[in-house]
Amino acid sequence: MVRGVGKHISLFDVAKTKVEAEVLDLNHGLMFVPMAKVDGSDDLNVLERSDVVVVTAGAKQKPGQTRVELAETNTAICRKLIPGLLRVAPHATLLMVTNPVDVLTYVALKLSGLESRRVLGSGTVLDSSRFRFLIAQRCAVAVQNVHAYIAGEHGESEIPLWSSASIGNVPVQGWHMPGHGVLSTLEEQEIFESVRTAAYKIIQGKGATNYAVGLAVATILEAILWNEGRVLPVSSLLTDYRGISNVCLSVPSIVGLRGVEGLLPVPMNAAEEAGLRASAEAIQHVLHTLGF
Secondary structure, three states, X not given: OOOOOOOEEEEXXXXXXXXXXXXXXXXXXXXXXXXXXXXXXXOHHHHOOOXXXXXXXXXXXXXXXXXXXXXXXXXXXXHHHHHHHHHHOOOOEEEEOOOOHHHHHHHHHHHHOOOHHHEEEOOXXXXXXXXXXXXXXXXXXXXXXXXXXXXXXXXXXXEEOHHHOEEOOEEHHHOOEOOEOOOOHHHHHHHHHHHHHHHHHHHHHHOOOOHHHHHHHHHHHHHHHOOOOEEEOOEEEEOOEOOEOOEXXXXXXXXXXXXXXXXXXXXXOHHHHHHHHHHHHHHHXXXXXXXX
């Protein structure tokens, strides 16, 4: 709403009192942002004819709980929710944010029967932002000049793509400026570990992540609704991507009006490619236990 991404924003929640209160609170701030219509209901019809539906419904991740442990509960929620979404908004693109997002993106794809480009997950967009922030912090540069991606699962098996990371076209692994030498292997490990555990640290401190993921989702919505063709590491169905198929994982992708419009053949070294395959296998194992 603040960024003016959508001109008609509808909220759906099974808790009638809560959704009505959220809508009222948002409407009270309309004069301070680009004009929009904001409504909401506990009736799914409020989402009728939506261009994009962002699915955040699910059990809250508890301190110490892994995303994979959420899979069974949140898959059950998707089984109830997805058919209704298709009834009221059959032409919508589905953006999954609920964790474990890679598992649920695949589940939503299979339950909906939509073409694969129209079902995507927020994936490692936030993880990659954390990655870039930490690299920028260590190298004393603006985060906007760092280009680096986390790929694979949004979770334990995600991998950092160090070999293609760059700062102003200079490879991060060759970065050397006065007062800031090349990152050591230990520093790389510390940066990635901070990325991988960031959500757990925030959840432990305040109960949930919200600000950064909200900005990440707004960015994905801009790419879709404004047909930007922006490169983002969203989660989508892979089909023979470096030999990986039939799983939703994050790799740098072109995102536009039709959803995921292409996957980038990002250079990877042998270790990164092996890590991506291991991540795919981890997600496929969870999907198999869920019956997919």
